[in-house]
Amino acid sequence: VEHAPYIYECVTCHRQFDPRDRILTCTDCGLVKGTLDVLYQDLEEPDRQRKSDWILPYQIGHWRYRRVLPIPADIEVPDLHVGNTPLFKAARLEKRYGCKDILIKDDTRNPSASLKDRASSVAVCHAKWLGYTHIGAASTGNAGISLAFWAAATEIQAHIFVPQRVSESALTMLGIFGATIYRIRGNYDQAFEQFARAVDRFGWYSRNTATNPVLGEGKKTVALEIAEAMTDAPPDAVIVPVGDGCILGGLWKGFCDARKMGLIPQVPRLYGVQSSGADPLVKAFDNGSNVVEPISPQTLADSIAVGNPRDAVKALRAVRLSHGGLIAVRDDAILEAMRELARLVPVFVEPASAAPLAGLIALTERGVIRKSETVVLVMTGSGTKDLASARSAASVLPLDIGTSPQDLDVIEAQLSSERRQT
Ligand SMILES: Cc1ncc(COP(=O)(O)O)c(C=O)c1O
Ligand SMILES: [Zn+2]
Secondary structure, X not given: OOOOOEEEEEOOOOOEEOXXXXXXXXXXXXXXXXXXXXXXXXXXXXXXXXHHHHOOOOOOHHHHHHHHOOOOOOOOOOOOOOOOOOEEEOHHHHHHHOOOEEEEEEOOOOOOOEOHHHHHHHHHHHHHXXXXXXXXXXXXXXHHHHHHHHHHHHOOEEEEEEEOOOOHHHHHHHHHOOOEEEEEOOOHHHHHHHHHHHHHHHOOEEOOOOOOHHHHXXXXXHHHHHHHHOOOOXXXXXXXXXXXXXXXXXXXXXXXXXXXXXXXXXXOEEEEEEEOOOOHHHHHHHOOOOOOOOOOOOOOOHHHOOOOOOOHHHHHHHHHHOOOEEEEEOHHHHHHHHHHHHHHOOOOEOHHHHHHHHHHHHHHHOOOOOOOOEEEEEEOEEHHHXXXXXXXXXXXXXXXXXXXXXXXXXXXXXXXXXXXXX
């Protein structure tokens, strides 16, 4: 058996573990405090700063970074596109908000339409390496759907635990990819607990945010791509939505690795955005504390409706060490941002993914981000899976018209009233 090219290290006590022991969190520090970092031995050597040592040519999507992913070289990865998503300037947003440089990293353009594909694609390969044939998760949306997709790609059986209240589109997508779906008579937290018991009892591989260190490694490739594309002029700030905090933690890890690979001189300031109805990490950040008080979440942005964030330590470390921050925005600002993104970019995102734009507006108003700075907004998930929210953001109703020629008079009246208004 080939030696693992990396080790695990506890974020709190720094104890190290061998990944082949199928361990998920530090045995001393427990679930939230004992999340693990993945450290690649070669990357820790300071003289290994040559981009070409680390990035493979001719690989599809984010697999070009597989030398800094926790998958040994002899494990096959699926020949399917993931990552390598568009990064582009949003000129009309810049004009609208008086900002010099706003870039969009469009991760809605992943195979299951969210950034979660980066994590799931790595998780299924990691599970295969460790010899698992079953993999599971508790999820209401993107994470479960993307796991179902990647399990289908690698012929692993996916087991997805969903709460009683789950959307038709989620059930449909889970079903079409062949996942086994367990609907728990309870809420998401109860589905999560049942799933944890099932993992213990049936010995499945767990794709649970934060508790599995490999997921953040998958998510970090979004930062590697930004760093590689912007080597000559790195961004000043990068903004992401925050629920459990795993994407934010992954972003920090990716930019740190990018610095060690010689792609960028320093990590950009990282900012996380929560909804004001689900902002426990913002409160901990404002209090300068590492202790997060769980709350009962209240927001229409489902993907960031998290009351008890499980990757708190890594998320808070990311914003503190990068000199960034965490900010809360109201749901109406999120819906407004969703409309602006759809009309001025355009890109169709779910509410959670609109939060970075709402966050940017608030941060420039406070002078935390200057309008002359270069900022990347990460669009983490498509709007297509949550049409109900999109409908409330769109706020345009159809004009009903009959089938006779005179019925077009209604349009005439509408057009002339618009002309009078302008
Ligand atoms: C589209 C989207 N954005 C943001 C998030 C928040 O990510 P995290 O829980 O890692 O903070 C999620 C997580 O479900 C998501 O699906
Ligand atoms: Zn520990």
